[in-house]
Amino acid sequence: MTQQKNTQVGPPFYISKDEERQLRLAAEKISPSLVITQASSFDEYARQLMVPPAVMDLARKAADIRFSAWEIEGIRQLLAPAAPGAREPLLRQILINKSDPKQGGDDSHPPYIRVACTGKGDYDDLAAEHGYEVTHEGDYGSPVVLEIWPAQHYSPMHSHGETTGIVYCLAGQIDVMSYATLDWDAQKRGLVTLTPGQCAWLTKDNYAVHKVFCPLDGGPNPTKLLNDTGDFGASFHVYLNQDELSVALDDSHSRDAFDYIDEVTHEKKQFQTYSDLSWRVLRSVLAKNARDW
Helix, strand or coil: CCCCCCCCCCCCCCCCHHHHHHHHHHHCCCCCCCEECCCCCHHHHHHHHCCCHHHHHHHHHHCCCCCCHHHHHHHHHHHCCCCCCCCCCHHHHHHHHHCCHHHCCCCCCCCCEEEECCCCCCCHHHHHHHCCCCCCCCCECCCEEEEEEECCCECCCEECCCCEEEEEEEECCEEEEEECCCCCCCCEEEEEEECCCCEEEECCCCCCEEEEECCCCCCCCCCCCCCCCCCEEEEEEEEECCCCCCCCCCCCCCCCEEEEECCCCCCEEEEECECCEEHHHHHHHHHHHHHCC
């Protein structure tokens, strides 16, 4: 693709409809394939043969992961805006906190939720009202993360440095834009939409820079930072360091931190990869709520 300036249209990708069409066509030709899925043509099969074996192994191990119907409905209820006068549900409250600079949040883009599958979360204590007493702080650099993307919410453009990993769609739809470099005016290489059972991937040499967006309907009364619906996409992420030795916390080549481009200033910054919740706490809340239905 030719280099494109992010000045024409609004977020998340700052592209016109014609540019979107061209980028989706580009993603159908790029090699190795941006998406790992069941091949439906010889060309697609050949492009997926070029995906590194370590990535394919991660994708195969994730292939049978699914949300149950009650888990999907439970997450939707925890994301939906509360009725007037009612207390905000758990995931909605986390989104509010994360978008409020007065609470240490980031108002440069709509927030999403990171759930540590093998660790602790910064907001686990918010679940105390559900019967959990939690006093720890969130872990950084979890190798396995569930990410919950409210409809119309998105990440900033970011790089996963020298890690190897997958972005596996579990629910809804997830758009992934691949970039050639980590720069506001970077060349866009291709745009794909993931549905459940499909995954994007990355290594230090391929597709390490991307942006993720949930294209579902944000509801009738969205604000700049929060949608007005419980609809969401969910993705399962695995990020492995080149080796599993200890690394410095300011080393953005590891999963402990990654570099990103600020949506407002267009400057390169660094994010410590803490998680918002632990899966243990979130699933317990979902199960408790399902029993109350």
